Amino acid sequence: MKRILIIDDDMDMCNLLGRFLQKKGYETEASHTGNKGIAKFKESRFDVVLCDFRLGDKEGREVLREIKNFDPYAIVIIITGYSDIKTAVDVIKSGAFDYITKPLIPEEVLNVIGRALQQSAEGGDAQKPAVAATQTTGGIRKPGRVSNEEEFLVGQAPATRELYRQIELVAPTNYSIILYGESGTGKEVIARTVHANSARKDKPFIAMDCGTLSKELAGSELFGHVKGAFTGALADKDGHFELANGGTLFLDEVANLSFEIQASLLRVIQERKFKRVGGVKEMETDVRIIVASNENLQEAYRKGRFREDLFHRFNEFSIVLPAFRNRREDIPLFADFFLARANKELNKEVDGFEPEVMQIFLNYPWPGNLRGFRNVIRRAALLTSSGRVTPRVLPAEIVDTNNYSQQFTLQPMEAPVTQAAHHPIVHKETDLKNAAAQAEYDTIMNVLKQVNYNKSRAAEILKIDRKTLYNKIKSYQP
Secondary structure: OOEEEEEOOOHHHHHHHHHHHHHOOOEEEEEOOHHHHHHHHHHOOOOEEEEEOEOOOOEHHHHHHHHHHHOOOOOEEEEEOHHHHHHHHHHHHOOOOEEEEOOOOHHHHHHHHHHHHHHHHOOOOOOOOOHHHHHHOOOOOOOOOEOOOOOOEOOOOHHHHHHHHHHHHHOOOOOOEEEEOOOOOOHHHHHHHHHHOOOOOOOOEEEEEOOOOOHHHHHHHHHOEOOOOOOOOOOOEOOHHHHOOOOEEEEEOHHHOOHHHHHHHHHHHHHOEEEOEOOOOEEEOOOEEEEEEOOOHHHHHHOOOOOHHHHHHHOOEEEEOOOHHHOHHHHHHHHHHHHHHHHHHHOOOOOEEOHHHHHHHHHOOOOOHHHHHHHHHHHHHHHOOOOEEOHHHOOHHHHHHOOOHHHOOOOOOOOOHHHHHHOOOOOOOOOHHHHHHHHHHHHHHHHHHHOOOOHHHHHHHHOOOHHHHHHHHHHHOO
16 A cells, blocks of 8 residues: 655644545545654655645745655655746756645545656656656757757857746646747747647647637637537537547637627536537647736736736746747757758758858847848848849848848949849839838837837837737738
8 A cells, every 4th residue: 555644734634635545545634744754754665756836834945845854765746826927837856756836626635646656656757757768769959959840949148048947847747828929939830849749649639729719700710619609610629628638728818708708618627528619518628728928917817808806817927938039049940941941842952041141130120020030031032143142132121120231332223143033023013002002011010119019018009919910010011
């Protein structure tokens, strides 16, 4: 019979948890202080230690340290309140196997204990979380290396290393995650990375862009619908919760969802059940939810634009993706990476970049982040017939920002030869329609820059809805 030591200064919690685990076939003992728990562990052998993070005499991290000093292979699981999650993640780095949040869910407790005992029985180091196994099977990449699927590259800037350290910690858990970051920072790529390094990696990853969906369409996309549920519902449709069952559901720009859809989403998360739009049958679902926003959701709920209870459900762990301008060390790596992909796409052999070009890249603030950088590289590869990429084939706004325009001897209204040859839309007509379109573009881009590319805030200032703003932004993209 496996023996479990419970260390908690709440006597009722110790009694309830002890009786529950005994009914499940475990032998339990309890201590109500950290010091007594440490002493009891040293006196007798225990297979698992369940330790509350906040004890009367010391913190759980101190108990963990002393137990691990005595037995490096001890299995210690931290019990923590919601507000201590970030601290508990740091405790995992110190050797805890995992942590469980209050209020305790019996099935979760059993699941974590079961995983810990199984890993110990298989001969693995019990103190290492599941991410260790992921690393040995091609999970989190080393800095500066491309993924096996060649879909993305892991950089080596300090901000990038910290980003992937957090991914490494949270990926093996089942926590919901909020990804914050400016447009173009690669939020979906990070969500896919988390999924690929989780226990759900063999199940579906389903992504949904909430930025442009109406209330009716969002409900249908999330939960599906039955035939005849509304005009145009000509057949039954599976929703994303069905498609992602067992896997991961990624909701981009989640703040755009209506309050009605947010309420339905909260119910699904709480009960793990939902009904299709127009349906009566309840369907069960098991998904991990990762959401993304370039708007601070905590600030959004404080201003009444997002449900507070839904925010707390999502916010089991949050990751802030660094802007590309804060990852200067990664620029040469991504330049080569995107160029290699562009060469393959265009069937070209562009050799690389002139030193002046790389300096331009390093100086430019990259408001479009990785997505904008990739587009610039693709355009440069298209306009370069042979040899290396030169400043001549870069967009004017990038060159001008770096004060390189004086190096060129172009006559007014004359485009570079390579641009004229490969990009016929060079000389724009100066009619009223084009002038108005250019003015609209300049206005939108200026507002976006002022609000640090927060599309919700920009839409408010421009007095248009988010869907209209999204459509206009997409129309400007090449």
